[in-house]
Amino acid sequence: MLPRHGVTPALVYEARQRIAGRVVRSPLVRSAALSARFDADIHLKLETCQPSGAFKLRGATNMIAALIERHGRDALNAGVTTASTGNHGRAVALAASRLGVPAVICLSRLVPDNKVAAIEALGVEARRIGRSQDEAFGEAERLVRDQGMTLIPPFDDPLIAAGQGTIGIELMEDAPELDQVIVGLSGGGLLGGIGAAIKAIRPGTRITGVSLSRGAAMWESLRAGRPVEVEEIESLGDSLGGGIGLDNRCTLALVDEVMDDHYQVSEPAIAHAMVDLLEHEKMLVEGAAAVGLAAIAEHQIEVRGQRVALIVSGNGVSLETFDRARRMANR
Structure with missing residues (x-):
């Protein structure tokens, strides 16, 4: 029987x-x-090396390619669309252009x-709409409804989460012990996919999520046991902003299943981590990429010897x- 979120190890390997x-x-x-600073063996998984500059290229490429495999290229003649805080939109744009599919990014x-x-x-x-991810998503839904475009969700789809989960397979191959x-957490596709892959291979590895201190929809939704809306607030970690969708079908359940620990980080902690990674x-790197280090430092997460x-x-x-960020860190 498929799990309710639909993300299986087989889907990640596909x-x-x-x-x-x-x-x-x-x-x-x-x-x-960092290993010396925290008396641990700390490794950095550099998704900054992707051509789009971020991990999102994995999920976007997987979903568009899978749709072409399943339905044929003609099914995407009207193009694809999505709503994004930036990285997913760039990934969809790059994946679509490489695969010969038109795209509009909201x-x-x-x-x-x-x-x-x-x-x-x-x-x-790139179409700019409103002041929240949800408003931008509404425009993407209109393009699907009125123009027949195909939606490539930023996180809430098994194909997207499975694409991001390929990071987990690579981690287990390169560092099986x-x-x-520690993963930044917003919509949950990244953490959920990585967690699904790693828990299937090495269940004892802890999956730790890091959210913003304000405007963290997944944090509030997990506490409530259902998707909830939050006000989207400007942050150094802007890629972690946005809602998870009130009709969330995949990632809330997935994150709830695979995540072991969850922390929120403040803006000063993100700023310090960004500066530390440069120095x-x-x-x-962007703020969302530095939240793992920010969480260890701000919450004194026990990593000694790990x-x-x-x-x-x-x-x-x-x-x-x-x-x-630099000015904030120097205050």
Whole structure:
């Protein structure tokens, strides 16, 4: 019997075969500085190496390619669309252009200009709607309804979560003795997919989620036991903003099943982590990619003696945003 969220290990392994050669098998590198600082063996999974700059290319490529396999390319003649806080939109744009499918990407006005420009540079339309992910998603739904486009959800679909879950397979191949994986958590496709893969291979590995301190829809939804709406608030970790959808069918149940620990991180903690990663690892990353380090530092998560992987999820940060983080960290 399929689990209610629909994400099985078999689906993740199918995604791995489907996206092979279309996405980067990202490196897992040991951080000497962080390992010494926390008396642990800390590794960084560098999804910043993806051509789109973030992990989202895995899920988007898997879903579009799977739809073509199942229904034929003509089924996507009207194009694909999605709503995004930036990284998923860029991934859909890149995956669609590579697979010869038209695309329209809907974004809220809170999405930073640099992420909008990155999408437009791929030759697809970036349509800005409202001040929340939910408003942008409403426009994507209208394009599906009125123009016959196909929706590529940012997270709430088994094919998307399975695509992101290929990271978990790679982690288990490169570091089979991992004690803990720390993952940024918003809609749940990344953490849920990784967790589904890892728990099937090594159930004892702990999956730790990290959410924003404000505007964290998954945090509030898990507490309520059902999807809830939250106000979307501007954050250094903007990729972790947005709702999970009141009709969430996949990721709420998936995250609830595979996640062992959950923390919220403050803006100053994110700022410090972004600066630390640049100073010590020479990595300029977005706030959402730094929340694993932020959580260890802010909450003093017990990692001593453990082998830990932090998912460095994306590099979509403007110099203006990083400068804001630097000023916050220096206060």
